[in-house]
Amino acid sequence: MTGRFWNEAIETLSPGAVRRLENERLAEQIAYDYATSPFYRARLDMAGVKPDQIRHVADLPRIPFMEKAEIADSQADGTLLGANQCAPLDRIVRIQATGGTTGQPMRIGLTRRDIADYCETGARALWAMGCRPGDIVFECMNYNLYAGGLSDHLTFETVGAATIPFGVGHSERLLTMMAGLVDPIGIWATPSYAVRLAEVAGQLGIEPRSVGLRRGYFSGEAGLQVPGYRERIQDTWGMVARDQYGTGELGLHSGECEQQNGVHFGGTGIAIAELVDPDSGEVLPFTDGQQGEVVYTSIHREACPLLRMRSHDLMQVFTDPCACGRTSFRFRILGRSDDMFIVKGVNVFPLSIQAVLMSLAPRVTGEFRVVIDRPPPIDYPVPLTVEVAPELPAAQHEALAREVATRLRAELNFTAAVSLVRPGGIATEKKTRRVIRSYRVEVE
16 A cells, blocks of 8 residues: 555554644754745744744744745846755755746755655655556656656656656657557656647557557646546556646655545655635635645755745645545645636636536547737637547537537636637647736836
């Protein structure tokens, strides 16, 4: 049930034992941050908080939130790691950058202990997802600074999987290599890349199920949480697809078990997760079914700790026991607050659009893109490009576009200007951007 390469007991600790561990490490982390970082020292001083006043998780709301942009901005002058560097460079052995589809990348430093923690939380997630020693896994994430490349690769090695560092691009070569192997194989990629890879296989005359791709470990997008999207990937490849969640700042930390009832938080002892109201910032109770924005605080980080870092990821948490035996809370991602757009007072999330589209499969593939070309307010039909199945006759396109618009208006209460495209232009090898804001913001 749990792994052989880390502290096996930690995944089944009682809630009381978890809280005691968190409180102990939180107090140590706050004292460390205050002693080593002028940035954090000033932050606590401005809030009128002394390190010895933060002894319990319940004390965290006394500390202001931090934003990724604060650290990214502090690196704009060429400073390697910026304001929240807490360890000297002679102890920092890796620099990576945050991923994401928007915003300025932020450089993150890691000490050897930070890397060991990263691999531990990732191994917990991957073990929950079914990854085992002896598995063959093609790692198809971006190795160019992005944590999903090298750092996540090492979490597979920590589990004991034979990991092939393929990276992004060269899909034809990847398929040829996969098809030449007789052993069952797995892939680590974004869900939309599994869709794109199947399109390339079709162009090459390769039947996806003949490739031997039997396990999929997916991250970077929330596609597997959309009804029908996981099933499409599994049916196309004949694989078992599992979901995973992490952030560039914190690492790969949460994975989906065989129950498929949310991803298990694997960061116990490494980070604390809070739920807050995305608008007011008010802390929300961590109860079964609660929804809110997740905020992270490191409790065992040396190089670049996080102190109430807002993720802008909206999630719903589940605290009822899981049949797999793990006691950590589970969650599902609802969307990102910065991907949400508002149409005449209605909040619209990309995941909701994708769920509507998947209900129209197989006529549509589920791939789409929204382009917002004017600043708010959005009081006009939202431009929406939708990918149709390649076999759908062109004569049916106009009626299908009307049907898509009608379903969106009925189920999500907004009007879309729908255009249809053939497969190949939306899903990518990297994270697929669902909402693009192409307008220029005028600064007075």
